[in-house]
Amino acid sequence: MRFVDDDAEPTLELQSAADALGVHYQTAYRWVRNGQLPAQLTAGKYRISARDVAEMRASRQRPQAPKAPSPARLHRQSTHMHEVLLAGDEYAVRKIARSLVDEGTTILELVESVIAPPLRAIGEAWADGSVTISVEHRASAIVERVLGDLLPNPRGRRKGTVVVAAITGDLHSLPTTMAAVALREANWRVHHLGAHTPGEELLAFCASREEVDVAVISLTSPEVRTRAERAAVRIRKSGTPTLVGGAGRTLSDLLEEVQGAVDGRVGRREPQK
Numbered sequence: 001m002r003f004v005d006d007d008a009e010p011t012l013e014l015q016s017a018a019d020a021l022g023v024h025y026q027t028a029y030r031w032v033r034n035g036q037l038p039a040q041l042t043a044g045k046y047r048i049s050a051r052d053v054a055e056m057r058a059s060r061q062r063p064q065a066p067k068a069p070s071p072a073r074l075h076r077q078s079t080h081m082h083e084v085l086l087a088g089d090e091y092a093v094r095k096i097a098r099s100l101v102d103e104g105t106t107i108l109e110l111v112e113s114v115i116a117p118p119l120r121a122i123g124e125a126w127a128d129g130s131v132t133i134s135v136e137h138r139a140s141a142i143v144e145r146v147l148g149d150l151l152p153n154p155r156g157r158r159k160g161t162v163v164v165a166a167i168t169g170d171l172h173s174l175p176t177t178m179a180a181v182a183l184r185e186a187n188w189r190v191h192h193l194g195a196h197t198p199g200e201e202l203l204a205f206c207a208s209r210e211e212v213d214v215a216v217i218s219l220t221s222p223e224v225r226t227r228a229e230r231a232a233v234r235i236r237k238s239g240t241p242t243l244v245g246g247a248g249r250t251l252s253d254l255l256e257e258v259q260g261a262v263d264g265r266v267g268r269r270e271p272q273k
């Protein structure tokens with residue numbers, strides 16, 4: 001390796017810089033041309049500061065953070081997820097979910113962008129009779145198991161404790177599972193009570209545990225909205241901020257509102273109509 005010393009700092013000729021970086025001369029030349037590798041052209045020859053070469057070498061050796069999948073990839077995987085859920089192919093469902101998580105997709109994104117759209121489509125298809133109840137039940141059961149297995153356990157201190165349930169008459173447990181995993185991923189401790197929970201029971205559960213910061217009622221069956229809201233009023237009165245979900249509400253809304261409830265902004269009083 002040949003250093004060319006001028007009075008400022010040591011510099012390398014382009015071939016020496018390429019050797020030090022372990023790349024072909026042409027690659028180093030391209031980096032110089034596109035500005036990635038700063039160089040000075042002196043008497044028709046490029047000279048590169050030894051410090052810049054050392055920095056570039058160190059940065060190339062540092063492990064790169066994995067690039068999270070693009071929205072287009074999530075969309076394609078959601079279409080694939082739809083097919084394998086309809087086919088009841090649990091192995092394929094697990095494979096899609098696991099590889100996306102390994103590639104850096106959050107569980108929240110996985111649920112919102114990859115799993116929820118096919119479940120909604122399956123709901124539509126069930127409603128218009130093009131998908132049988134068994135196919136829908138099988139898909140839901142697969143998602144419930146897969147989400148259970150992905151349960152995150154993030155490092156760091158928990159932000160607080162949240163209870164998640166759906167009210168009596170609402171048999172949709174999946175949205176409560178989705179809420180529970182998203183909250184766990186966001187570092188909340190979660191008591192997941194699941195579907196069909198009596199309001200009285202939820203009230204007693206919150207009242208008996210000082211550590212409960214927020215109660216969350218996932219709501220999928222619109223027929224029980226009034227029951228869910230009545231339970232929420234009573235739980236709030238007993239001192240626990242309470243949120244009620246509903247059609248069109250997202251997990252991102254949920255996380256924001258749970259934080260808002262702990263900060264005293266949401267879920268303490270009745271929403272203004």
Ligand code: B12
Binds near residue numbers: 137173178
């Ligand atoms: C799976 C399913 C079932 C399964 C549930 C299995 C299970 N283990 O959960 C079973 C078979 C039990 C079922 C039963 C029924 N179902 Co159903 N079901 C579905 C389906 C296909 C998916 C439900 C789901 O998981 N949704 C979750 C995601 C995909 O949707 P989401 O609503 O956006 O959920 C988000 C929010 O809830 C949010 N979230 C969760 N918690 C919280 C909390 C807060 C505070 C916030 C902000 C957000 C939040 O997280 C979720 C993800 O983003 C839906 C289709 C659909 N569009 O959802 C129909 C659907 C909900 N069901 C429907 C119906 C009609 C029924 C039945 C009445 C059918 C019948 N005749 O028996 C019964 C009702 C039973 C009952 N008493 O509750 C209708 C409801 C229509 C309506 N609006 O009235 C739907 C929309 C299907 C349709 N297109 O017609 N169902």
